[in-house]
Amino acid sequence: MMRPILIVIIGLMFGSSEGMARQLVADLSSDEVSITTDFTGQNLLLFGALSNLNANSATDAPSDIIVILTGPTLPIASRRKERVSGIWINTQTVQWKNAPSFYHILSSRPLTQILPNDKLKELKIGFKNLGLKSKNQTDEIENLEIWQESLFRNMTAQNLWQVDENAVSIIRNALFRAPVSLPANITPGDYQVRILDVKDGQLIAEDRREITVQKAGLGAFIYQLAHEYSVFYGIFAVAFAISAGWIASIAFRRN
């Protein structure tokens, strides 16, 4: 699957008139993901051409690519357990105001080698630079850091947040590709993909793509039924269970 795509891009690259194309071009192997009943996550390929097409690959410093995938923002809560008379109980809750349900960063080199810290902060790249805020304003700043760390840890454990600093491969300083992996537990919605071309600590070009993730097929139908016609759904579920139980009792009485 990889090779034909690369060949097409190489063809495009050399076919275009020189000196004109200083644009970053990126695309995805698919920009629609359907969560069907056999969904176990999906791997996509992000690929494209770097903006400095005319650069001399032998003399110029290579440029770097950072890819940021952001999923829909959902209400997320972090809870902290404390021992209360012998048992562990959730005692504190922080409701996050602006935490994305999905946040993957892919890059061609460690982020701090590509961009200085203040620049990363400015571009909001990295868990710490998301500017996460809690809804409960009473928390002190230093306390909030522990909470943020816990969010990073828990979201990473679920594969929903990730930083992979070796994921983007750059080919001959002209093309790049990066595997995008969407786990089975992703939330339906629009996923923003930002592709940054960085050289000498400066952002030189940017491209954006979008991935639409939606439930499809029988699963989507059931989900929709459960949410939009919930009374009917409940009655149907009970009727199904009653008839299944009845059929089972008849089927096994005969033998």
Added chain:
Amino acid sequence: MYIYLPIAAVSLHIAVIIGLGGGVGFLSGMFGVGGGFLMTPLLIFLGVPAPVAVATEANQIVASSVSGVLAHWRRGNVDFLMGFILLAGGVVGSSLGVLLFSILRDIGQIDLVIKLSYVVFLGIIGILMLMESIRAIMRTRQPGAKRGKLHQHNWLHGLPLKVRFRKSKLYISALVPFFLAAFVGVLSAIMGVGGGFILVPAMIYLLGMPTYVVIGTSLFQIIFVTANITILQSVQTQTVDFVLAGLLLFGAVIGAQFGARVGVMLKGEQLRGLLALMVLGLSIKLGFDLIITPQDLFSTEFVR
């Protein structure tokens, strides 16, 4: 083959789900219990969100109770008058339970309350059953033991609104079964169980019903209580996963048949002793989980 469960929003192997249904069905057929108290914790353990596990299990119990009650009905072992009073209480209790469930979920304590209820009630029932079966096994080894009274009379028999239950050979206040069922209904809604493991001993020891009508009558009322929970959870929280319930059901129906066949080969006291050990084991395991220091004191969840 993995299957994406539309409401639970997790992907599980289809063999795991059917196997779980079959395994729990086998045990429930063998011991004559609903099996909800095993299924719900196992579903949560597999990664199904607790609210989905509880609501879906209610839906599945409707089916297993229907097939169970039909067999008892054919033998005339259902006390319908008692059943109706129980189900009135059960519907009230389970409605309260569903409400309580959504409040507890919003304040982030539902997992704790589910686990605590399991520890407390499985612990109590397990110990009582174990003691009873040990006594029964001892009794069979000492021939000539005296048979006691049909049931003990206590203050519960002095309450007003007395009703005569012909089938159960009882003349007691309707308030007792009503409040008993209401209490079990609350637990049903929170723990994702039919409640048979509490209701059955309570009907035998508290109400003094003869054992042969207890199972059929409790199954009869469990149908309505779990149906009520299924519909209320569907409307309030949309956590009933129809696909998951269907697959569990499929496994459970087959498993229960094999379980019932193995069950008849074992003696009653031995069966109850085994069940008691299983119930106690689960209670201890869940209790242990609450006491040991968790790996991560922080947890993160998507809230509605």
